Amino acid sequence: MARLQLNQLSKRYGDFFAARDVTLDVADGEFLVLLGPSGCGKTTTLRMIAGFIEPTSGMVRLGDNDVTRLPAWKRNTGLVFQSYALFPHLTVNQNVAFGLEMRKTPKAEADQRVAEALELVRLGHLGDRLPRQLSGGQQQRVALARALVFRPDVLLLDEPLSNLDAKLRQEVRVEIRRLQQALSLTTVMVTHDQEEALTMADRLVVMSEGRVRQVGTQRDLYERPADRFVAGFVGRSSFLEGTLETPERFRTRGGLAVACRGTTTGPAGMALRPERVMVTPEPVAGADNDFPGEVEFVSYLGGLIDLHIRLSPADVVIAQIPNREEGFMPKAGDKVHVGWTVASASVFPGAGEDPDPTDLPPA
Amino acid sequence: MTGLMGLDRRVIGRWALTAAAALTMLYILLPLVSVIWLSFYRQEIPSFPPEGYSVHWYGVIAGNQRFVDGLLLSVQLGVSATAIGLAVGVPAALCLSRFRFPGREALNNVLLLPLMVPGVVLGTALYVFHVEAEIATGGNLPIIGSTLGLLSGHVLVVIPWIVRLVLASLAGFDRTLEEAAMNLGADRWTTFRRITMPGILPGVVAGAMFGFVASFGNLEMSLFLVGPGRTTLPIAILQYLEWKIDPSIAAVSVVQIVLIGAAMLITDRFVKISRVV
Ligand SMILES: Nc1ncnc2c1ncn2[C@@H]1O[C@H](COP(=O)(O)OP(=O)(O)OP(=O)(O)O)[C@@H](O)[C@H]1O
Ligand SMILES: [Mg+2]
Numbered sequence: 001m002a003r004l005q006l007n008q009l010s011k012r013y014g015d016f017f018a019a020r021d022v023t024l025d026v027a028d029g030e031f032l033v034l035l036g037p038s039g040c041g042k043t044t045t046l047r048m049i050a051g052f053i054e055p056t057s058g059m060v061r062l063g064d065n066d067v068t069r070l071p072a073w074k075r076n077t078g079l080v081f082q083s084y085a086l087f088p089h090l091t092v093n094q095n096v097a098f099g100l101e102m103r104k105t106p107k108a109e110a111d112q113r114v115a116e117a118l119e120l121v122r123l124g125h126l127g128d129r130l131p132r133q134l135s136g137g138q139q140q141r142v143a144l145a146r147a148l149v150f151r152p153d154v155l156l157l158d159e160p161l162s163n164l165d166a167k168l169r170q171e172v173r174v175e176i177r178r179l180q181q182a183l184s185l186t187t188v189m190v191t192h193d194q195e196e197a198l199t200m201a202d203r204l205v206v207m208s209e210g211r212v213r214q215v216g217t218q219r220d221l222y223e224r225p226a227d228r229f230v231a232g233f234v235g236r237s238s239f240l241e242g243t244l245e246t247p248e249r250f251r252t253r254g255g256l257a258v259a260c261r262g263t264t265t266g267p268a269g270m271a272l273r274p275e276r277v278m279v280t281p282e283p284v285a286g287a288d289n290d291f292p293g294e295v296e297f298v299s300y301l302g303g304l305i306d307l308h309i310r311l312s313p314a315d316v317v318i319a320q321i322p323n324r325e326e327g328f329m330p331k332a333g334d335k336v337h338v339g340w341t342v343a344s345a346s347v348f349p350g351a352g353e354d355p356d357p358t359d360l361p362p363a
Numbered sequence: 364m365t366g367l368m369g370l371d372r373r374v375i376g377r378w379a380l381t382a383a384a385a386l387t388m389l390y391i392l393l394p395l396v397s398v399i400w401l402s403f404y405r406q407e408i409p410s411f412p413p414e415g416y417s418v419h420w421y422g423v424i425a426g427n428q429r430f431v432d433g434l435l436l437s438v439q440l441g442v443s444a445t446a447i448g449l450a451v452g453v454p455a456a457l458c459l460s461r462f463r464f465p466g467r468e469a470l471n472n473v474l475l476l477p478l479m480v481p482g483v484v485l486g487t488a489l490y491v492f493h494v495e496a497e498i499a500t501g502g503n504l505p506i507i508g509s510t511l512g513l514l515s516g517h518v519l520v521v522i523p524w525i526v527r528l529v530l531a532s533l534a535g536f537d538r539t540l541e542e543a544a545m546n547l548g549a550d551r552w553t554t555f556r557r558i559t560m561p562g563i564l565p566g567v568v569a570g571a572m573f574g575f576v577a578s579f580g581n582l583e584m585s586l587f588l589v590g591p592g593r594t595t596l597p598i599a600i601l602q603y604l605e606w607k608i609d610p611s612i613a614a615v616s617v618v619q620i621v622l623i624g625a626a627m628l629i630t631d632r633f634v635k636i637s638r639v640v
Binding site for chain 1: 537539540542543544545546547548549550553554557558561562
């Protein structure tokens with residue numbers, strides 16, 4: 001295993017950038033997840049690492065080597081395809097042995113390593129089957145064993161779980177993470193499933209329109225989103241639009257004066273996590289922010305309840321509260337008080353009805 | 364009521380399908396069966412009912428040098444033309460399916476052309492070309508009526524079949540398999556040999572077989588290209604028919620049918636032809 005570095009990696013098709021100035025540093029043994037909406041360049045980035053797409057500019061380093069111009073078969077990466085891509089005419093054993101065979105590993109050693117790799121994914125007993133005689137989950141694990149057996153410098157996973165049903169996905173997710181940690185594999189996984197990303201990754205990379213928006217741990221992205229896009233994409237946020245009159249005071253379009261921690265003045269937006277918004281029947285003394293409002297809409301989610309609360313004709317926030325039998329439980333039309341701390345709101349400079357990622361600077 | 368009618372319709376439908384299938388089978392098999400039957404008649408003039416049965420005519424054709432030579436030449440031609448056709452057709456199909464280049468559509472059509480041009484036209488064209496080539500080289504390229512000239516014509520007949528069928532199986536081939544192989548350390552040639560080739564093998568085998576059959580049975584084009592004393596089996600049959608009709612012709616046909624049938628059965632053991640065609 002090795003450290004993986006991407007430096008200003010770009011891929012251009014005509015005048016369209018599928019990936020733009022992607023710079024990442026993946027530590028030895030780290031599990032990095034690329035997260036982003038469809039078409040944001042995740043697969044493109046992964047395939048540039050594997051050597052299937054030649055970058056327009058930039059550099060890929062694996063360990064101490066610049067592999068940017070190396071063909072795919074000379075890089076030591078293990079790629080697991082979304083469709084698994086098992087060789088249909090070869091048995092499970094032969095599939096897993098393929099990478100070792102290409103590396104001219106002696107037969108006896110290869111046999112042993114194939115057996116070990118299949119044992120690792122708990123398929124030791126199915127080595128003589130053909131891929132079509134396996135279930136989807138089993139094929140997925142063969143693909144994993146095949147990518148691991150020759151000890152690649154980096155393991156690459158492109159939406160490895162998207163063809164599995166929900167229950168199996170849960171299991172394989174744990175399985176992959178367990179293997180990754182046990183073997184301390186440098187891993188880059190692509191997904192557009194947030195939950196998957198949050199539960200598996202050491203660090204996450206949020207991408208949009210070919211660019212990296214933010215790199216960080218789950219907590220970093222959630223507590224300190226770098227821009228509106230990340231605030232809206234990772235977890236949920238409701239936005240208030242307005243102006244920073246001073247770095248510490250945000251005036252909403254509806255005229256509310258909100259205490260905050262900004263850095264500039266001028267047009268700005270404020271993102272609030274619904275679960276950080278407190279709802280009370282009476283004003284809360286000493287709160288950073290407290291506004292009266294009216295519950296417009298109640299959305300019942302089982303264990304949780306979403307409240308859409310109007311604070312002024314132009315300002316609506318969403319609050320999420322636990323669904324308890326006793327305690328305060330507002331209904332639509334109720335007058336309530338809404339509050340949040342300065343620390344729980346993120347303020348992003350720049351105007352915008354809805355967050356438009358194109359006019360934002362790269363992270 | 365409607366349920367009953369639905370049932371009726373289903374039953375009628377199934378009967379109609381069975382009847383249509385049976386008629387088609389009959390239509391295909393009747394000539395084959397008659398030829399086989401005829402080849403075992405004892406008398407010389409094919410008249411009905413037969414006077415008796417014998418394998419006498421098979422002995423007659425085995426002793427007929429023209430038939431034996433014709434069969435040998437046809438097999439040699441078919442095998443060589445198929446081999447050359449594979450060497451040209453498989454790479455051509457790969458290029459056509461993998462690359463976008465100017466003139467790709469044109470090349471695609473040109474490779475199909477020998478299938479669509481009538482054999483007589485193809486034969487005439489090649490003959491004229493051979494004559495021109497010989498004149499242009501001042502007689503240094505004696506190609507008219509040569510085995511080489513005949514073979515080149517047969518290669519033309521074989522290529523479209525191979526290209527078509529290989530293209531068809533390439534269309535159904537999942538290219539991520541190739542990427543997977545390269546990711547595991549296989550270079551392009553190894554990937555082709557170990558992954559692509561096994562994947563498109565049914566198309567290659569089927570193409571080779573159909574190509575061989577097309578070459579083996581080719582009459583019209585070959586008529587223009589054979590030299591004196593060198594005839595293919597179909598031409599030998601034609602020449603024999605010009606002055607005589609007896610069951611030996613049927614016997615020769617049976618030999619042809621058996622040969623082609625065997626080729627089909629053998630290939631079908633390796634690849635299911637019905638999956639490709
Ligand atoms: N060969 C190509 N030519 C032109 N545009 C391309 C090509 N390949 C990809 N793109 C474009 O590049 C962008 C990024 O594609 P990519 O496959 O990396 O997206 P992704 O993030 O993996 O999306 P998804 O989650 O849907 O898989 C897309 O807008 C896509 O249309
Ligand atoms: Mg993708």
